[in-house]
Amino acid sequence: MLQRVVSVDRLEGTLSPPGDKSISHRAILLNAIARGPARITNCSTSIDCEATVACIRKLGVLAYHSHSEPSVVTVEGAGGLLWEPSMLLDAGNSGTTLRLLSGILAGQSFFSVVTGDHSLRHRPMARIIEPLKLMGANIQGRHDDALAPLAIHGGGLHGIDYKLPIASSQVKSALLLAGLQASSPTTLREPAPTRNHTENMLAAMGADIAIDGNTVMISPSTLNAQDIRVPGDISAAAFWMVAAATHPNATLEISGVGVNPSRAGVLEILRRMGADIQMNNPREEGGEPAADIVVKSSSLEGIKISGDIIPNVIDELPVLAVAACFARGTTVIRDAAELRLKETDRITAMVQELRNMGAVIQELPDGMVIEGSASLNGTTCQSYGDHRVAMALAVASLLAVGETVIEGAECVSVSYPEFWEHLETVTKRDVIA
Numbered sequence: 226m227l228q229r230v231v232s233v234d235r236l237e238g239t240l241s242p243p244g245d246k247s248i249s250h251r252a253i254l255l256n257a258i259a260r261g262p263a264r265i266t267n268c269s270t271s272i273d274c275e276a277t278v279a280c281i282r283k284l285g286v287l288a289y290h291s292h293s294e295p296s297v298v299t300v301e302g303a304g305g306l307l308w309e310p311s312m313l314l315d316a317g318n319s320g321t322t323l324r325l326l327s328g329i330l331a332g333q334s335f336f337s338v339v340t341g342d343h344s345l346r347h348r349p350m351a352r353i354i355e356p357l358k359l360m361g362a363n364i365q366g367r368h369d370d371a372l373a374p375l376a377i378h379g380g381g382l383h384g385i386d387y388k389l390p391i392a393s394s395q396v397k398s399a400l401l402l403a404g405l406q407a408s409s410p411t412t413l414r415e416p417a418p419t420r421n422h423t424e425n426m427l428a429a430m431g432a433d434i435a436i437d438g439n440t441v442m443i444s445p446s447t448l449n450a451q452d453i454r455v456p457g458d459i460s461a462a463a464f465w466m467v468a469a470a471t472h473p474n475a476t477l478e479i480s481g482v483g484v485n486p487s488r489a490g491v492l493e494i495l496r497r498m499g500a501d502i503q504m505n506n507p508r509e510e511g512g513e514p515a516a517d518i519v520v521k522s523s524s525l526e527g528i529k530i531s532g533d534i535i536p537n538v539i540d541e542l543p544v545l546a547v548a549a550c551f552a553r554g555t556t557v558i559r560d561a562a563e564l565r566l567k568e569t570d571r572i573t574a575m576v577q578e579l580r581n582m583g584a585v586i587q588e589l590p591d592g593m594v595i596e597g598s599a600s601l602n603g604t605t606c607q608s609y610g611d612h613r614v615a616m617a618l619a620v621a622s623l624l625a626v627g628e629t630v631i632e633g634a635e636c637v638s639v640s641y642p643e644f645w646e647h648l649e650t651v652t653k654r655d656v657i658a
């Protein structure tokens with residue numbers, strides 16, 4: 226699909242981003258191995274989360290959407306009892322589905338094969354296969370156990386004491402889910418903090434889990450089903466925060482956004498850049514902090530973004546690169562080589578496409594350098610089939626001179642099916658597909 230985006234004089238309105246994708250995956254997967262039924266409300270209806278639902282169904286778990294409200298999902302777990310799937314488990318584009326599910330399957334004494342789309346079949350899987358093998362799992366993958374499809378003969382796991390070589394919540398979560406089913410405790414040591422939704426949810430569902438700084442310990446446990454109201458996705462909200470902060474005439478209210486500190490680095494970075502951000506009505510949703518966020522036109526300054534905050538903002542870096550194009554001075558993003566291992570190589574993709582629009586931007590092995598105050602020009606851009614690249618380019622297009630056409634724009638549904646509709650709402654324009 227080709228999507229046309231043109232700049233507008235004013236950006237305004239209130240919108241609710243979709244339910245947090247990371248929390249939705251975990252709510253579905255953890256309830257699938259828990260005892261009893263659970264109702265998940267404001268669950269992400271993204272293609273990624275649909276892949277998770279489809280996989281757990283193939284494992285014999287009853288999971289269904291409410292007819293009247295698709296974001297309400299009921300999952301009926303049987304206390305960790307899953308069936309051997311007679312079909313491939315297809316995670317589609319979703320790394321979270323494939324990696325977390327592999328952690329569950331590693332503990333199940335049957336044979337299963339998990340795979341994904343072309344992008345996912347080229348993303349690194351040794352990061353989960355190696356530690357799961359150390360726990361006693363029998364897993365094989367393509368390319369010398371580096372790539373999906375993965376063939377898993379699960380069961381017979383024991384705990385490990387493991388120092389994660391990379392800061393990855395997907396890896397940590399896969400190992401926690403395996404650790405839950407092992408015969409002895411598991412200790413995981415992270416090099417830097419990553420999103421902690423799995424730990425929060427496991428604790429709320431009765432797992433024997435303890436956290437000490439960047440170390441998590443889990444002992445074999447059974448989970449009790451839990452109803453969860455998923456807060457809005459801060460990674461989706463980030464597109465509107467940057468749109469409002471960079472636009473000269475904007476006020477956007479983004480309501481019900483999850484602001485878990487392990488995910489809220491984007492607020493800290495935008496504030497450091499000088500963004501006018503207010504947080505209203507702080508509350509708790511689904512065991513996570515949430516708030517309504519109001520962002521207004523701001524005068525942004527370039528900054529350095531590097532170090533331990535990178536895992537916290539890894540999904541927001543494409544749109545932060547857009548913010549940097551409109552900031553005064555230079556922005557440097559470093560320590561972000563993981564960006565090359567996402568749905569596409571997000572460093573090359575953003576550098577290519579923003580340069581194509583006129584940005585002064587340089588590619589680094591682990592990040593980029595952006596000279597701000599550029600004036601961008603509308604042109605034809607590629608999404609590379611990557612939802613976050615497509616949405617970041619849409620935000621850049623809102624300030625570009627002339628019309629921008631984004632190719633492969635349908636991929637936004639991977640995380641944010643309502644994105645183009647919401648763009649129409651805040652621009653008060655028909656965004657013509």
Ligand code: S3P
Pocket residue numbers: 246247248320321392393394395396398420539540563
């Ligand atoms: C996610 C963790 C991050 C993030 C991804 C979702 C999760 O990946 O980029 O979009 O839900 O755990 P890594 O853990 O691989 O960094």
